[in-house]
Amino acid sequence: MLLYMGSVSFDVVSLKNAVVVVSKRSPPGSLYRSPQVFQKLWPYMQAESNHTHNFLMTVWNSKVHQVWKPCISKDTPKEALPQSNGLFIIEANGGLNQQRLSICDAVAVAGLLNATLLIPIFHLNSVWRDSRGKCWPLLRVYVKRDSMILKSSCFDNARNHVNVVRELPGDILERFDNNISNIVNLRVKGWSSPAYYLQKVLPKLEKMGAVRIAPFSNRLAQAVPSNVQRLRCLANFEALRFSNSIRILADKMVDRMIKSSSHSGGKYVSVHLRFEEDMVAFSCCEYDGGEEEKREMDIARERGWRGKFRRRGRVIRPGANRVDGKCPLTPLEVGMMLRGMGFDNTTSVYIAAGKIYKAEKYMAPLKQMFPRLEMKDTLATAEELAPFQGHLSRLAALDYTVCLHSEVFVTTQGGNFPHFLMGHRRYLYGGHSKTINPDKRKLALLFDNPSIRWEDFKRQVRDMLRHSDQKGVELKKPSASLYTFPMPDYCR
Numbered sequence: 001m002l003l004y005m006g007s008v009s010f011d012v013v014s015l016k017n018a019v020v021v022v023s024k025r026s027p028p029g030s031l032y033r034s035p036q037v038f039q040k041l042w043p044y045m046q047a048e049s050n051h052t053h054n055f056l057m058t059v060w061n062s063k064v065h066q067v068w069k070p071c072i073s074k075d076t077p078k079e080a081l082p083q084s085n086g087l088f089i090i091e092a093n094g095g096l097n098q099q100r101l102s103i104c105d106a107v108a109v110a111g112l113l114n115a116t117l118l119i120p121i122f123h124l125n126s127v128w129r130d131s132r133g134k135c136w137p138l139l140r141v142y143v144k145r146d147s148m149i150l151k152s153s154c155f156d157n158a159r160n161h162v163n164v165v166r167e168l169p170g171d172i173l174e175r176f177d178n179n180i181s182n183i184v185n186l187r188v189k190g191w192s193s194p195a196y197y198l199q200k201v202l203p204k205l206e207k208m209g210a211v212r213i214a215p216f217s218n219r220l221a222q223a224v225p226s227n228v229q230r231l232r233c234l235a236n237f238e239a240l241r242f243s244n245s246i247r248i249l250a251d252k253m254v255d256r257m258i259k260s261s262s263h264s265g266g267k268y269v270s271v272h273l274r275f276e277e278d279m280v281a282f283s284c285c286e287y288d289g290g291e292e293e294k295r296e297m298d299i300a301r302e303r304g305w306r307g308k309f310r311r312r313g314r315v316i317r318p319g320a321n322r323v324d325g326k327c328p329l330t331p332l333e334v335g336m337m338l339r340g341m342g343f344d345n346t347t348s349v350y351i352a353a354g355k356i357y358k359a360e361k362y363m364a365p366l367k368q369m370f371p372r373l374e375m376k377d378t379l380a381t382a383e384e385l386a387p388f389q390g391h392l393s394r395l396a397a398l399d400y401t402v403c404l405h406s407e408v409f410v411t412t413q414g415g416n417f418p419h420f421l422m423g424h425r426r427y428l429y430g431g432h433s434k435t436i437n438p439d440k441r442k443l444a445l446l447f448d449n450p451s452i453r454w455e456d457f458k459r460q461v462r463d464m465l466r467h468s469d470q471k472g473v474e475l476k477k478p479s480a481s482l483y484t485f486p487m488p489d490y491c492r
Helices: 036-050 094-111 170-177 194-208 226-241 244-260 278-284 289-306 319-321 331-341 359-369 382-388 392-404 416-428 440-447 453-473
Strands: 009-015 018-025 087-092 115-119 163-165 210-213 269-272 351-352 408-411
Touching: 036 331, 036 359, 036 440, 036 453, 087 094, 087 319, 094 115, 094 194, 094 226, 094 392, 094 416, 194 319, 226 416, 244 382, 244 392, 269 392, 269 416, 278 289, 319 440, 331 359, 331 453, 351 392, 382 392, 392 416, 408 416, 440 453
Parallel strands: 087 115, 087 210, 115 163, 269 351, 269 408
Antiparallel strands: 009 018
């Protein structure tokens, strides 16, 4: 049995041995009242339309105390690489950026072990729908001609620092009876240290001549020596490139966004909007769809995570999830937040998203607030997008590129996509991620108050913007990811 439990508080009066419930009320922030808040605040937004200064030109005020520039050298090392200790093979699974992480970590481990890296094998992932053998759109190798979606020269920079091969050498094939599965698959714990690889993996590599680690996801610790970190940095920020077919269309889309934003100097806002049906279902949050929405979400949860949400004792607490800031922001909520921060109705906005849940209903108010709204299917023609349909990782690569070049990036739900993007933006823009990362706990309280004044709402969300501005230049902590915080390493 699946139980829904709301977050309801009771005001009670005790009469000797009896307890009488006088009233009940929901804790602040536990209900979805954003449409009511919008109806209250919309006239004030309209009154300010076209009357504010060009906010995109001055949105970021924090100054990086020193100008950060990549320290990486693209020159070939003067000394030749030493003789390899053996072949290092991994399988990269997960979505677009999870595979990216695996590849970059594999380059770092190969350098650490002085091993020869086989261009990674890519695992089938049912969410991303790209069939096994069709490589992730950052490498154009290890695939048949008709499925080349990756750039063949992407490992050229890495080859200067790590031995890389596209296919199994003949002597290795012969040694293992022409069957890659005969190569020992080592079980490595997540976040293993360089010392572990040197003490446990290297001896087996030297003895057998080849080892596999499958899957290879989050198998290298964040804190590693600078020479290993540098290889990660090299692979992620310099060596990996989208394929030509993706880059050509992505660059066209960026150019179109810049041209449509000529009134603001070519600057635009991008939003990673996670309001797809599966995301809404997994969050176990409630919106304003009533019993029909509950039925749809139960079906979606069972379809995507069979039995997970029906286990004995499992209780869904939508109100508690909302109070904790775990609910995906709706398009309406994103729009209100941006208008409160100072972005008026002339702002060009790009939405990076999959198929939005009940898009006609939920996207309408966002378009009302921001008429200059674009998505993949409005920025590119149907003919241009045809080769990408059915390949969600390729579509995500288009979104990634358009978001990368925006003046402001808004993340709404976390995950690998925004984490990698924030790091990439820091790498490109002198150390500032130029990213709005809203406090969703605070937003839940604001959106649950239909009587809130426009001036109070603006003050609260502009505090969030200032906080995001300050955090944009944050330096990497020892336990943090280089992929999100490239400073101060910057590939040194």
